[in-house]
Amino acid sequence: MSVPPTLVWFRLDLRLGDNPAVAAAVARGGPVVPVFVWAPEEEAPWEPGAASRWWLHHSLEALDAALRRRGSRLVIRRGPTEAGLGRLVEETGARAVTVAERVEPAVAARDGRVSAALRRRGVEVERTAGNLLFAPDAIRTRSGGPFRVFTPFWKACQAAPAPSEAPEAPRRLRAPESWPDSLRVRDLGLLPAADRAAGLRADWTPGEGGAAALLGRCVSEIVCAYADRRDRPDLEGTSRLSPHLHFGEVGPRQVWTAVEAHAALGGDRGARAAAAAFLRQLGWREFAHHLLAHFPHTAERPLREVYESFPWARDRGALAAWVRGRTGYPAVDAAMRELWTRGWMHNRARMIAASFLVKDLLLTWLEGARWFWDTLVDADLANNTLGWQWAAGCGADAAPYFRIFNPVLQGARFDPRAAYVHRWVPEVARVPAEWAHRPWEAPGPVLESAGVRLGKTYPRPVVDHAAARERALAALASLERGSAPRGRRAAGRPRER
DNA sequence: TTTTGAGTTGTTCGA
DNA sequence: GTCGAACAACTCAAA
Numbered sequence: 380m381s382v383p384p385t386l387v388w389f390r391l392d393l394r395l396g397d398n399p400a401v402a403a404a405v406a407r408g409g410p411v412v413p414v415f416v417w418a419p420e421e422e423a424p425w426e427p428g429a430a431s432r433w434w435l436h437h438s439l440e441a442l443d444a445a446l447r448r449r450g451s452r453l454v455i456r457r458g459p460t461e462a463g464l465g466r467l468v469e470e471t472g473a474r475a476v477t478v479a480e481r482v483e484p485a486v487a488a489r490d491g492r493v494s495a496a497l498r499r500r501g502v503e504v505e506r507t508a509g510n511l512l513f514a515p516d517a518i519r520t521r522s523g524g525p526f527r528v529f530t531p532f533w534k535a536c537q538a539a540p541a542p543s544e545a546p547e548a549p550r551r552l553r554a555p556e557s558w559p560d561s562l563r564v565r566d567l568g569l570l571p572a573a574d575r576a577a578g579l580r581a582d583w584t585p586g587e588g589g590a591a592a593l594l595g596r597c598v599s600e601i602v603c604a605y606a607d608r609r610d611r612p613d614l615e616g617t618s619r620l621s622p623h624l625h626f627g628e629v630g631p632r633q634v635w636t637a638v639e640a641h642a643a644l645g646g647d648r649g650a651r652a653a654a655a656a657f658l659r660q661l662g663w664r665e666f667a668h669h670l671l672a673h674f675p676h677t678a679e680r681p682l683r684e685v686y687e688s689f690p691w692a693r694d695r696g697a698l699a700a701w702v703r704g705r706t707g708y709p710a711v712d713a714a715m716r717e718l719w720t721r722g723w724m725h726n727r728a729r730m731i732a733a734s735f736l737v738k739d740l741l742l743t744w745l746e747g748a749r750w751f752w753d754t755l756v757d758a759d760l761a762n763n764t765l766g767w768q769w770a771a772g773c774g775a776d777a778a779p780y781f782r783i784f785n786p787v788l789q790g791a792r793f794d795p796r797a798a799y800v801h802r803w804v805p806e807v808a809r810v811p812a813e814w815a816h817r818p819w820e821a822p823g824p825v826l827e828s829a830g831v832r833l834g835k836t837y838p839r840p841v842v843d844h845a846a847a848r849e850r851a852l853a854a855l856a857s858l859e860r861g862s863a864p865r866g867r868r869a870a871g872r873p874r875e876r
Numbered sequence: 877t878t879t880t881g882a883g884t885t886g887t888t889c890g891a
Numbered sequence: 892g893t894c895g896a897a898c899a900a901c902t903c904a905a906a
Contacts, residue, residue: 779898891894
């Protein structure tokens with residue numbers, strides 16, 4: 380008797396190598412039907428944003444091409460997922476579905492419902508490990524709870540059994556007797572306006588092949604100097620693997636293995652330290668996902684409850700200036716424009732931009748999280764949540780309340796020649812590095828010869844940082860005392876320059 | 877149960 | 892220019 384087909388339900392694991400769901404389906408011995416169901420409304424309120432959709436379009440095409448090279452293909456359907464998968468089960472006679480776990484609260488809940496519905500039809504659902512190094516349940520404190528502090532978390536990870544070797548991509552996938560109908564990728568309407576897409580296309584190659592090429596390059600070039608260069612937005616010192624990791628075009632175990640192997644090869648202490656610094660970032664990704672799995676409410680609400688009553692300001696004008704990269708602080712504006720053009724922002728720039736929104740403008744981190752969510756090609760609910768709550772000080776680590784980034788100092792330290800600012804803020808491209816991070820303090824003749832007229836060609840600062848800093852400290856102090864700030868003034872806007 | 881040491885990424889001020 | 896101290900108190904994790 381022949382083994383009935385198995386569906387592989389792809390979501391954020393758009394690869395064939397190191398894919399436990401694919402391996403599980405192949406291991407069953409019958410035909411394999413790869414399927415993707417487009418049901419963004421089921422992920423609300425965090426349905427994929429515009430940049431993510433662009434990426435997804437190309438990643439699905441790449442996956443389909445890779446499958447076709449192996450005698451298979453990707454079957455694409457629209458949601459609702461429960462009905463879509465149910466129909467496919469009937470059409471193919473599948474008796475099993477394999478799928479990788481995800482931690483996003485809405486998705487995890489949906490997956491539970493879909494699994495239950497499939498099981499009621501007599502279909503076996505095999506939920507395999509997700510795109511993580513360690514299962515969230517596997518990393519616990521001595522008392523059995525989840526970690527809330529990174530360093531002990533990462534130590535516990537390193538003490539745990541090392542992530543196992545990644546299974547290779549199957550050479551062939553056995554096709555069903557006949558292929559069910561499928562939408563084409565372009566039928567999903569994922570692509571944005573042409574001008575936005577051009578900027579994204581110039582920077583990225585979505586798909587497992589692009590991810591593998593980038594991993595190869597970053598292991599040989601980036602890891603060596605990672606510790607020194609990763610904090611410099613003006614240099615290409617980071618791996619830029621984040622979108623590939625988000626969509627699962629490369630698995631964290633593959634990255635881990637490649638970096639470890641490289642460090643072992645290099646051998647010297649410097650190589651090991653660089654590799655450790657790099658893997659530590661993978662640890663942060665891990666930490667973010669474990670936190671979201673354990674504290675699902677944090678996608679919308681602060682982990683530290685006291686911040687529920689934080690006196691956030693409401694200022695649509697300030698928000699618009701931040702979004703458009705017109706705050707008058709070149710380091711912030713460069714960051715925001717890089718985000719819009721590339722669908723990506725350097726990690727240091729993310730901190731500067733986020734600190735400015737939350738501390739200088741006193742706008743809620745959720746506003747920032749939403750904008751990043753729509754514009755980042757690597758938008759990932761766990762990472763985005765952790766990053767924004769860290770910036771706002773309401774997240775897992777006990778960030779000192781006085782840690783408020785000064786956009787001028789940060790620019791001078793991490794973009795010393797102003798190359799980053801010159802690249803992304805053309806209005807100040809000819810302002811010398813000495814003044815490029817604070818054009819409002821530059822001598823008149825300097826601005827004039829650089830073609831800058833403040834308030835005309837480039838905005839004056841929307842807030843005075845020193846005053847904004849005082850306001851933020853006052854707001855934080857009011858929080859610690861558990862009382863509202865005096866009057867409504869604290870929620871107002873500090874004076875403009 | 878209590879105690880103890882520590883906590884990704886900073887800034888400012890004054891000596 | 893460089894350097895160290897101050898900037899709160901709290902929570903976490905382990906002993």
